[in-house]
Amino acid sequence: MSESADAFRWQSFFQHAAQPMFLVNRRRRVLFVNRAWEACTGLTLADVRGRVCRRRSASAEKDEATLSVCAPPLEAIEGRTCQVRRRAPGGAGWWEIHFLPLAGAKDLLGILGTVRVIAPSPHAPFTLPDKLMALRDRSAARYRLDDLELTSPALQRVHEQAKLAAQTRVPMTLLGEAGAGKEWLARAIHAHGDQRQRYFACLDAERLPAPLLGELLFGTRSLQLAFGTVYLREPAFLPREWQGRLADTLHLRENPEFPRLIIGMRHDPRLEIQSGRLLEELYCAVSPLTIALPPLRDRSAELPRFIDVFLARLRELEPHAVHGVGPEALTVLRAHSWPGNLRELQAVVHGAYRRAKLERIELADLPFYVKQGPLPAERRLPLDTLLEQVERRLIGLALKLTQNNHTRAAELLEIWRPRLLRRVEKLGFKSDDHQTPG
Amino acid sequence: MRTIPGGFGNNMHQAQVITYGIDGALAEHLRELAQAQRFWLRETSQFAPCQSLLFSSPGVFVMVLGRDLERELALLEQLHACLPKTPVFAIGEADHPALAGLAWELGVTFALFPPTPVEVLTELIVKLLPIRAP
Numbered sequence: 001m002s003e004s005a006d007a008f009r010w011q012s013f014f015q016h017a018a019q020p021m022f023l024v025n026r027r028r029r030v031l032f033v034n035r036a037w038e039a040c041t042g043l044t045l046a047d048v049r050g051r052v053c054r055r056r057s058a059s060a061e062k063d064e065a066t067l068s069v070c071a072p073p074l075e076a077i078e079g080r081t082c083q084v085r086r087r088a089p090g091g092a093g094w095w096e097i098h099f100l101p102l103a104g105a106k107d108l109l110g111i112l113g114t115v116r117v118i119a120p121s122p123h124a125p126f127t128l129p130d131k132l133m134a135l136r137d138r139s140a141a142r143y144r145l146d147d148l149e150l151t152s153p154a155l156q157r158v159h160e161q162a163k164l165a166a167q168t169r170v171p172m173t174l175l176g177e178a179g180a181g182k183e184w185l186a187r188a189i190h191a192h193g194d195q196r197q198r199y200f201a202c203l204d205a206e207r208l209p210a211p212l213l214g215e216l217l218f219g220t221r222s223l224q225l226a227f228g229t230v231y232l233r234e235p236a237f238l239p240r241e242w243q244g245r246l247a248d249t250l251h252l253r254e255n256p257e258f259p260r261l262i263i264g265m266r267h268d269p270r271l272e273i274q275s276g277r278l279l280e281e282l283y284c285a286v287s288p289l290t291i292a293l294p295p296l297r298d299r300s301a302e303l304p305r306f307i308d309v310f311l312a313r314l315r316e317l318e319p320h321a322v323h324g325v326g327p328e329a330l331t332v333l334r335a336h337s338w339p340g341n342l343r344e345l346q347a348v349v350h351g352a353y354r355r356a357k358l359e360r361i362e363l364a365d366l367p368f369y370v371k372q373g374p375l376p377a378e379r380r381l382p383l384d385t386l387l388e389q390v391e392r393r394l395i396g397l398a399l400k401l402t403q404n405n406h407t408r409a410a411e412l413l414e415i416w417r418p419r420l421l422r423r424v425e426k427l428g429f430k431s432d433d434h435q436t437p438g
Numbered sequence: 439m440r441t442i443p444g445g446f447g448n449n450m451h452q453a454q455v456i457t458y459g460i461d462g463a464l465a466e467h468l469r470e471l472a473q474a475q476r477f478w479l480r481e482t483s484q485f486a487p488c489q490s491l492l493f494s495s496p497g498v499f500v501m502v503l504g505r506d507l508e509r510e511l512a513l514l515e516q517l518h519a520c521l522p523k524t525p526v527f528a529i530g531e532a533d534h535p536a537l538a539g540l541a542w543e544l545g546v547t548f549a550l551f552p553p554t555p556v557e558v559l560t561e562l563i564v565k566l567l568p569i570r571a572p
Contacts (some may be wrong), residue, residue, distance in 0.1 A: 127536050132511060132540060135512055136540060136543065136544075138515075139515045139543070199540065199542055199543045200542070200543045201543065202542075202545065207565065207566055208547070208565075209561055209562070209565065212548065212558060221554075225538055313516070313520050317489070317516050350520065350521070354494070
């Protein structure tokens with residue numbers, strides 16, 4: 001099949017494309033490069049045809065370094081689409097390469113690489129060694145929108161909105177309970193957006209001192225640090241004058257280098273505005289795009305996948321034989337309501353991982369409160385029933401104190417006598433009920 | 439590893455601060471703060487004990503960057519992935535915006551690089567101690 005790929009007239013498809021493109025076979029040998037690629041690299045098709053794209057050290061010759069940047073990762077060889085960001089040949093700027101495997105009748109026909117050239121930003125002095133940039137790429141790989149399992153219409157909506165958000169730079173708001181994954185989503189949006197070559201920062205207005213936050217938001221420091229996206233957690237904790245200043249900055253858009261702002265809130269913004277903690281102008285400035293993340297209890301189908309992700313992360317740190325969760329433990333985990341959402345699940349998995357002695361997390365490894373069922377705070381609080389119980393108790397007490405004298409009991413309860421009589425009848429009091437109220 | 443106890447006996451719920459690579463005046467300052475604020479201060483200068491301490495009993499973590507950047511930053515990244523609520527402070531000894539930006543991106547709570555004075559660290563620690571002593 002690779003022979004037919006060699007013979008195929010690829011230029012008829014890609015020769016005149018504006019974007020640099022190249023095609024390699026499954027052995028990573030170059031089959032074709034288009035004119036845009038030639039112009040971008042200064043190499044011709046004749047120079048590189050048949051040569052192997054393999055990762056090499058940064059000090060390699062120009063043509064070797066270029067082929068190294070174009071080397072498809074294992075994922076692409078295995079037939080999966082993937083995207084990588086690598087330092088451009090020569091070291092100025094970055095190449096973001098989208099690898100698309102082309103399936104033939106029996107085998108992989110080839111892998112098409114599409115290059116997006118990212119020019120170096122004057123405010124992004126990437127003077128870090130390649131190893132650290134590789135670490136950054138590994139970290140960014142944890143935040144992929146495609147990892148969202150679209151098990152419900154709500155999650156499908158979140159996925160669509162997040163993809164849309166990644167295409168723009170407008171300020172936006174993420175709503176969701178504590179631990180529902182707002183920061184993860186903000187990072188995923190950043191990683192898929194055009195600001196990804198700049199840095200992401202999470203600033204917690206609730207926990208960090210305001211002066212330090214002010215320096216990062218309004219001082220020259222944020223420009224020096226080349227923040228592309230700032231995720232501001234709980235902006236209602238910022239001083240009001242700073243909220244106003246932030247709203248002005250976002251409205252005026254005087255500074256194109258000002259990072260994209262994503263705010264995260266666990267409470268209803270309308271209530272925060274009513275209570276005076278959140279400035280309405282700021283909310284207006286950041287609410288053109290709002291994504292509401294559903295809590296974990298509404299995404300229980302995803303629970304096993306989240307557990308697998310958390311276990312894999314823990315295995316990176318502490319080698320352990322634990323590779324899954326036993327059926328009984330999984331049943332209990334599914335039954336839990338997870339008021340702390342993903343953060344609580346992660347803490348529970350972490351604790352159980354440390355306690356587990358076998359290859360799976362068993363029921364005994366889970367914390368007591370999870371095994372015991374719903375938390376006390378999760379008990380139902382039926383208002384009508386509770387009010388009726390209180391009313392019955394008070395009327396019974398008044399009747400007892402007044403020795404069943406309805407007129408005096410009504411005075412004691414500060415209600416009209418006819419109302420008392422109606423309630424006595426409605427609640428089914430008998431003549432001796434007041435002896436044992438409630 | 440050196441442990442500075444707070445003002446009362448150790449227990450599972452007492453706040454603790456784990457430091458890596460801190461020495462000199464800053465270390466002395468933190469020791470005084472530990473006595474005053476009554477938290478456990480665990481000072482490490484080696485990587486492996488620091489890592490094991492963090493994942494067995496997380497608290498506030500303070501790391502001075504610079505000895506082995508790749509391992510240090512990888513630890514910060516893993517810490518954020520596995521224990522996202524753990525307050526982590528990365529301290530740089532020179533003004534290095536790219537390194538500071540990377541530390542922020544890898545999930546630190548605050549990257550303390552010049553020109554921000556290192557003295558604000560004590561304010562940050564006091565504010566972010568998970569359980570305050572009675």
